[in-house]
Amino acid sequence: MTTAPATPLRLGTRRSALAMAQSGLIADAVRELTGRPVELVEITTYGDVSREQLAQIGGTGVFVSALREALLSGEIDFAVHSLKDLPTAEPEGLTLAAIPRREDPRDALIARDGLTFEQLPPGARIGTGSPRRAAQLNAWARSVGLDVETVPIRGNVGTRIGYVRSGELDAVVLAAAGLSRLGRIGEATEILDADHVLPAPGQGALAVECAADDAELTALLAGLDDPHTRAAVTAERSLLAALEAGCSAPVGALADLLGDGQVVTEMRLRGVVGTTDGTTLVQLSTTGPVPASPDQAADLGRELAAEMLAKGAAGLMGERAL
Ligand SMILES: NCc1[nH]cc(CCC(=O)O)c1CC(=O)O
Numbered sequence: 051m052t053t054a055p056a057t058p059l060r061l062g063t064r065r066s067a068l069a070m071a072q073s074g075l076i077a078d079a080v081r082e083l084t085g086r087p088v089e090l091v092e093i094t095t096y097g098d099v100s101r102e103q104l105a106q107i108g109g110t111g112v113f114v115s116a117l118r119e120a121l122l123s124g125e126i127d128f129a130v131h132s133l134k135d136l137p138t139a140e141p142e143g144l145t146l147a148a149i150p151r152r153e154d155p156r157d158a159l160i161a162r163d164g165l166t167f168e169q170l171p172p173g174a175r176i177g178t179g180s181p182r183r184a185a186q187l188n189a190w191a192r193s194v195g196l197d198v199e200t201v202p203i204r205g206n207v208g209t210r211i212g213y214v215r216s217g218e219l220d221a222v223v224l225a226a227a228g229l230s231r232l233g234r235i236g237e238a239t240e241i242l243d244a245d246h247v248l249p250a251p252g253q254g255a256l257a258v259e260c261a262a263d264d265a266e267l268t269a270l271l272a273g274l275d276d277p278h279t280r281a282a283v284t285a286e287r288s289l290l291a292a293l294e295a296g297c298s299a300p301v302g303a304l305a306d307l308l309g310d311g312q313v314v315t316e317m318r319l320r321g322v323v324g325t326t327d328g329t330t331l332v333q334l335s336t337t338g339p340v341p342a343s344p345d346q347a348a349d350l351g352r353e354l355a356a357e358m359l360a361k362g363a364a365g366l367m368g369e370r371a372l
Contacts, residue, residue, distance in 0.1 A: 058087040059267070062126030064113050065092055066206055069130075071231040072256055076130045076274070079150070083273045091126050093117055111137075118144060121261055128260040128267060132228075133252035133283055138291040147271035148258040149280045153227035155254035155304060157183060157247050158238035160214055160229075161221035166240040167191075170198050174220040177203035177213050181300040181326045183223050186247045188328025200326070207232060223247075227254035248302030248322045248333075251286035255279055278307055278314075281340075281347040285319050288351030293323065293358065299367050300324055305347070307340060314340050317347070321354050323363045332363045 059080065063073035070090075077088040095116045114136060117129040122143055133149065140146065159167055159176075167190070170176070176198055178184055184200040191198050201219060203210055207228055213219040223242070229235040258274060260267050282305035289303045302322040307314045316337045324331035336354045341347035355363075 056086050058089040059084075059128065060091045060126045061088050062091050062093045062117050062120045062129045064117070065094070067232060068132075068207055068228050069113075072132065073130045075231065076150070076256065076258055079274055080271070084270050086270075091120075093120050093126070093129075111135075118259070121259065124261075127264070128258060128271065131257045131259060133255040133257040133287075134225075134250040136252070136257055138287050143262055144259050145262040145268060146257045147260050147268045148274035149255055149276065149283060150258070150274045151276035152255035152279045152283070153230055154241070155249045156226050156244055157223050157242045157249055157253075158226040158229055158235070159221055159223055159240040159242055160211055160237050161239045162214055162217070164239050165221070167221075167242065167246075168194060168196060170196065170220060172197040174198045175201050177201050177210060177219040177222040179204050180223075180250070182250060182302050182322075183247065184326040185300045185324035185328050185331065186302060186322065187223065188326070189324060189331050190246045190328070192328055207234070211237065225249070225253055244304050244320065248304050248320055251290045251301065251303040252283045255283050280344055281317065282306065284344040284347040285317065285341070285351040288348035289319065289321050289355045289358075290351075292352045292355030293363060293367065300326060301367070303351075305350070308337070317341060317350060319350050319354050321358055323358060323366045325366055330366060332358050332361045332366060334358055334361065 061073055061077050063069050073090055080088050093116050095112055114131060118141060120126045121129055176187060178200055179202050187200055203213060207224060210222045214222055226241055229238060258271050285305040286303040290301055293301060300323055305317055305319045308316050308318050317340055318337045320335040322331055322333040334354060334357050338350045
């Protein structure tokens, strides 16, 4: 008896090197898990704006929308996003079927001459387009008497590393996970401790999205889900949502599961919001029981947000990103 070859699952992806790497990883995992063929479908955006201009008006949002439209129209079956680029509100008709185990959530420094942050010389210029990174780097510098300057930059990972290689900047800060997925983590000169720089909510995690009414695919993809990662990022994103901050707000958050040897005993959630010059930070931490459900994880995020708002967090988020 012969069986017809299974119809390939269509995975929609952006064309950037990072998006292709992330989609490739998930495509491999889906093939292994289901035995089904997976084909990558490149999604481009239409209109009269160039890619350069797209990046300037906050490119990722535009691409998230394009992928989501392709999902809703049935042009593709599923899509992979960097969770940190997804707005906290989930759109009607779509579901985050899987949040796989996340990579290192921390930020990484790529500095010239192998330097670490605290080894940077006076006047050093550090490139980052993120007000969250600028706020925390400037606060850290201040606390150790380091005289450095953060400089706004844009562009994809390769472009940003290029500013250091060309000598235009002394250092840049990028997500360690993105560097790992591009095979460039070896270029990091320091992985920044979360006690100094809290990552963006959801950083290092991928989100696999499909149509909510595609029950068969939702069930297949659920095999890639990591409940611990889902709990952690749910707490981080609920903190972000409760602060009513957008994805470009100067908000950092990291949830981790604390253990006693092999046994996970509680979840800790740390959050920060600050002015980009680093003169004022509201930074708090809380712990709760290991969440039994994403809803319970979200409660921890809302609790910490309430405490941060009581300490003046709202006033720090009005500041416009540089
Ligand atoms: N906003 C761009 C973006 N979106 C996701 C990542 C890296 C991968 C991740 O955080 O999961 C990056 C690059 C960066 O911040 O260095």
